[in-house]
Amino acid sequence: MDTSGTQQGANMVMDNTLMHVLHGCKLADELRLCLPNMAREPHLLLQACKEIVNTFNKAIHGVISQPVFNVTVTGNMDKLHQDHQDPYTSLGISWPSSGHPSTQLLEADTMIGSSSGVDQRLGEKSSKRPKNKRKDGEGMHTVRVPAPLSGNTEIPPDDGFTWRKYGQKDILGSRFPRSYYRCTHKIFYGCNAKKKVQRLNEDPLTYEVSYSGNHSCMTTITPVTIPGVPGELDTGVSSSISTPTPLRRWFMGNIEGTQRGNTEEHARGDADYQPSDLADELFNSLGSRSTMEGIFPTKQDK
DNA sequence: TTTATTTGACCTGT
């Protein structure tokens, strides 16, 4: 079995996760600097907080989709429940005791099968439509999220990703219709991430959201060349230990530098870049094209 | 003009 491809995929997912963490740090940093003015602008404060939560939420999704993490979670939720842990707390993430951020998970109900990937339903057999394997829960995890505390409670809370609704269905025994969403970037990147959103009969203010597929639009990113890090990409050398990509190397360099108190001399490169610099590189160097299409070249562009 | 949503029809698994 060749696991190098899986390993590389995991590396890329982790790179994106780190990217989101860094971006979140940057946003939090900016918010901290602007905090004195925010008292007069509660709506801006709310907006900023939401953006930060969304960014870290993406990072959480990335971490959870890691194979090493799924080994713990997959098919073993009972164990997690016995330990009174969920994927979030096991990562050391705690939520404020009062109220939920809009994207907070109330409960991780299921995490069945492998989320390594790609929606297997799109088989190779080409028929008019892809075959629907309706194996309940396979490669899918379900969470319950509260409706937004303010604003329109008819729509599910933002989870940090952009979704496009492609269907709605009345479900037997449910008072509320089920909505079907797929990743907005499906067309450009073949991203197979999907979600189903259903309001609970017993609690209309709670949504049950079932995710399936992974955001390949996040994982197919070409490693970003960090300034100061000569454009060395992975050479494809396969080893049991993941080969650090430039982004991870940068990140590790920063962590190590921080741990050492940054007293060491660094060659021009990794440690000279703060998280905010990196996030700027990633998100702001794209000129007017600040969308995903700006970050990832599209097939159309090619 | 482009992009997103709605919704009836169609397809597939049970």
Place this chain on the structure above:
DNA sequence: ACAGGTCAAATAAA
């Protein structure tokens, strides 16, 4: 046969 999932044309919104 039925229910759930998806497609795609029509429509709405930006």
